[in-house]
Amino acid sequence: MRLANLAGRLVLVDGDRALDVERSSGGTFSSDPQSVFERWDEFCAWAQAAHVADGERFDPRRLGSPVPSPRQLFAVGLNYRDHVDEVGLAHDVPVVFTKYVSSIAGPYEDIPHPGGEVDWEVELVAVIGRGGHGIREEDAWSHVAGLTIGQDISERITQHVGVTPQFSLGKSFPKFAPMGPVLVTPDELANPDDVALETVVNGETVQSSRTSLMTSSVSRLIVQLSSITTLLPGDAIFTGTPSGVGLGMVPPRYLNVGDELVTRIEGVGELRNRIVAGQAVA
Template sequence: MRIANHNSRAVLLTSDEAGVDIHTASDGRFGPDLPSLYTEWEAFTAWAQRLSGLAADVAIDRSLLGSPSPAPRQIFAIGLNYSAHAKESGFDAPDQLPPVFTKFVSSLAGPDTEVVLPAGGNTDWEVELVAIIGKEASNVSASNAWDYVAGLSIGQDISERVSQLRGPAPQFGLGKSFPGFGPVGPWLVTVDEFENPDDLEISCSLDGEEVQKGRTSELIFSVPALVEGLSATVTLLPGDIIFTGTPAGVGLGRSPQRFIQPGETLVSHIEGIGEITQTFIAAGN
């Protein structure tokens, strides 16, 4: 299944252009919004899998798409989870759970957005596979972890490097949480839709130039391993978002370094999910 947050209503997609309003189709049982689906995820998916032959009643307007989890209680972001990215960042690849930080909920945005570049900053790109939790998870083993994942989406962990790295200690959470710095979308794709959810092509381009490309099979800690590692310490809640890490090719790791400029467009793509697009404007415009 592919489920979109369209005009703040949960929509089960029948194509990229159309879908079924879940609240209407379920006679009010589920929805109308996405957060309420996550609180009843198992009941909802059991109901949805029995559906057949429903005519689409929603025309998808991408300008109305929001994050497929618009109100998570927790957002986790994982650093240094691809070996080549760890190397370009000046670190050894982690042999235990990689660095974990947060992006604040106010940074969340939908898939196709306009983002203001902070004045005096160096704003960077980080395309990431996003996992959205479907049911409460505590001390979950990796072998069972996919059962706790509602689905996958695309995220950009947009990062302002000046404030992120300013001393005396790095401010990862703040440097990565300016307004619009957490776009996610274009929709949630349930795990059963993928032939292999652990091996998806991931890429992004800046103004038509491919700047990152890899496969999620290159993750040092896979989605199940991250769910196991995180849930050993914290309780993962329905609707929580995990940004799983970015492959090599970020602007900070280039020589010379390269950062996003006003007027540029960033397009991020993951196989089997789709793409998201961010355009950037200068502060004060």
């Protein structure tokens, strides 16, 4: 099953066709893409009988983030060994922070450049369908509604200013969390623990890896997070990035106004965002 946010309305997607959920369900389910996670099991039962191929053709440019307003947005740093090595930050366990919800953007939106050193980070995003606290590893995937693509855009000067790094602030400028283009349920993938992901800047592949190389897998991250905090339906988890970020290049390389940033994950699709002029960092 593939879900999407089409101009603010929840749809099921099959190829180039989209079925409007509210209209097709006779109002049983809301048009709000975020609200579906609160009734995830009930929705899945209904969706199994839906005829998505009967939907209307749609323009992908009208797609927004399939998770537009999660109550909690977790982000994980240093979750690929090669990325740990390239940035020189020795750490035995992934670092957890947040990207503020106001930074969420759609898969084709422009990203304003705030000045400074703006970097890219392709990430698999896991979205929670069934919430919980103290989730066991063998049950973790049953709590996942689906997977989508995320770009953890980062302004490195803000991120590293001061004695204590400001990860959340440096990664939460407007549109710094594009997601999409769809939310794919895990059963759609041959192995949801092993999918290819890449970042392409102006036609050049700068990141290329597989999620099987994560230090903590999706299920393990759910265990780690839920051992402390309660995961809520609709929460999004950015699961970390592999090597190839601009900060790790010699010399470092960053995004400029006019650059095209393409982010792909196998079985999910791609984001295509252009960097545009924005308000300068204070």
